[in-house]
Amino acid sequence: MASIGIPANQAPKTNYLNNGHSLKSWLLTTDHKRIALLYLISVTVFFFLGGFFAMLIRLELLTPQGDLMQADTYNKVFTMHGMIMVFFFLIPVVPAVLGNFLVPLMIGAKDLAFPRINLLSWYLYITAGVLFLHCMLTGGVDTGWTFYTPYSTAGSNTNVVEAGISVFIAGFSSIFTGLNFIVTIHRMRAPGLTWDRLPLFIWANYATSLIMILGTPVIAITVVLVAVERLFHLGIFDPRLGGDPLLFQHLFWFYSHPAVYIMILPSMGVVSELVACFARKRIFGYKFVALSSIAIAVFGFLVWAHHMFVAGISLYAAMIFSFLSFSVGVPSAVKVFNWTATLYKGSISYATPMLYAFGFIGLFTIGGLTGLMLATIGIDVHVTDTYFVVAHFHYVMVGGVLMGYLGGLHFWWPKISGRMYPEGWAKLSALLVFVGFNLTFFPQFILGYVGMPRRYWQYPPEFQVLNVLSTAGASVLAVGYLLPMIYLFWSLRYGPIADANPWNAAGLEWKTTSPPPTFNFDETPVVTWEAYNYDEIPQKELEAPVAR
């Protein structure tokens, strides 16, 4: 087949990993693949830090009394958990790790359009992260990740300004990444790689980048205004100074609702790649799946006030935002239906990445449907600010985003590291994550409907059984997340050597060696085929590659 480029086991001697071993060659690299690895290490550190805080939350909630820590400590712990997971893990994780690594490879480019800005993005991220860690170690912050005013500007006596500045800086890291992706995707596609031939992962990252550059400046402005009011008592949000607290919520959610799509869209892109490869089929309704990403990005900007149905907005504003919120439901549903339809008459393998894709479809379906319940205003009044909301957004942001990320990490691990991961352990961890996740968060839907508010340090005793179940699930989930870190690390040295295309997958990233050379392709590829041309690529009989 003409589309198979490089024969197996003929990796060139130099690749991006061994092209320079000094610390400087890593810290000053402009290679998108090395920067992706820098991000991989840093988001992993933040993930486990955020996870540590999650475990503290779950342990405190094991009993109705506040007994493990003080109320103030608990408030800081859930704030740290939220801020770390949202700003330092979920937002960058898929675009900055997998996107950084794959966008140039998938479109046949040597690098991103602005390699040095890409490095700057990582440094901004690290600066923001270090500042946040400093804030955490010198007392922390207790406003919740949402910074609601006037608590954040006049109520809290913690270091809100420093946390705000770190979010501000992290925002620019994400703006630069978005800018880089948009220019790269517009200008640097290989000859023949037209828009309707692009992998869906590229479409998803393109849509994500649009949100990043259009939405992120708003959160940056908002945290600056919070800092200004806090430091100089300029009345913006605090009614005692003549401000309006609802103005803050409008500005905050104008970014923070689309931010949910910054998190989920790239993972949806990953799932499209996985389903196509492991069903050996072109994605059913390619064009609709591609455009649904853009539709989600656009509609996502029109629904922010659905976070404010009980906040004091007018009756009719609430109705309009409820109506508009359902509009996001359609393109999301379209994606799920198309992935399902792709399985029809496929040749389906149950390799680990596909198990994660199945997990994504299941958890995202539940997360999405409960989102529709929340958009239904009559129901939202009762369940907003309860554990129902907590469960809902964890299904989308953790169930969805992390399933996609872990699926993608396993799928492209041979390309990233040049090694295969141990399939048995990987399947076990995928199972643990799925079971542990549902055990942790499903009880929280019930907990929310019976009335337990979120951000509670102590609670009435009748809520205990559901909380114990949730904590038990969290321990299973923790094992499920720790396992991949261990065995992927192990595989770097002991994993079987991977060939250029261990899955026989379509996509330009598989037509170069594993790991790829510094400039990705020895010759610029010329694309003459549609995306997911699995009819032209022979499938492997085994579901998973083995060591050779």
Next chain:
Amino acid sequence: MSKFLPLWPDQASTMASQVDALYIYLLLVSGVMTALIFVAVTVLAIKYRRVPGREAQQIEGSTLLEITWSIIPLFVMMTFFVWGAVIYFEERTPPADSTEVYVVAKQWMWKIEHMEGQREINELHVPTGQNIKLIMTSQDVIHSFFVPAFRIKQDVLPGRYTTAWFNATKPGRYHLFCAEYCGTQHSGMGGDIIVMEPQDYARWMAGGTSAPLQETGKQLFSQFGCATCHRFDVQGRGPNLTGVYNKPVLLEDGRTVIADENYVRESILNPTAKIVNGFKPVMPTFQGMVSEEQLNALVAYVKSLSQPPTGTAGLQNQPATSPAQPQNMQVQ
């Protein structure tokens, strides 16, 4: 409600069963959808599992299918929207005959004032079968008044009033929670709603000794010197407040606003924000001079001036002309 493993909250208000009915509908639809996806994925994944010698069959897609599975969910979602909006409309529209209760939230307690003058902290006694309208404000940060058994929740903001209402149906003691994170003791900022049979409630209410809220307001009205300008006999420097509440007011800049609770409140704290047509901006601000409780009493008093005369409120004259638009005080 099982105290060991509660799966459903108590239904203790007229709203509860309506919200639950919609919730059950949503659960059914979502359950069917989830089952469809799960079954479809499972069946297809098993039926088309990889076996030697069988290749996948490429299928491009189907515009008809795409349209179908866009339109049908959209239609189903519109039923969610409409039903949800109907309930929300009712939740947000207190009936005209509601008994009013003032709520002041602060870190970290709920202060309740009944019109009869009864005050409570972290407890609210109400009778069954009566519409209760809560007029709420906060002294510091945002809080949220949440009673799961009534299915109501409303954020309580500093600097303005928000309202909620309910009609309790079942005597008992129900949780009151603060649902908007408000600092250290957020999870301790709870209380009890005590729903009583009307006769028990009357007995409880009779136990109090304090004066009705509007009487307190009337005293404050003269204590703060409001009566000097807002006169009831002749036109003073400020508008005559008789019959003003809930009526449209023409402003200096040509706008017309409804004189609701928030308008009265703002006119006390920030009098120059909305000047009534024909008056000078001469009223001093009372920001920082009146407490939230005193404000509530003043608002209750101003509102009582618009009720049919019962002999309790200080009504000296019947509003023959529209008091909101004085004819004889056009200031040039």
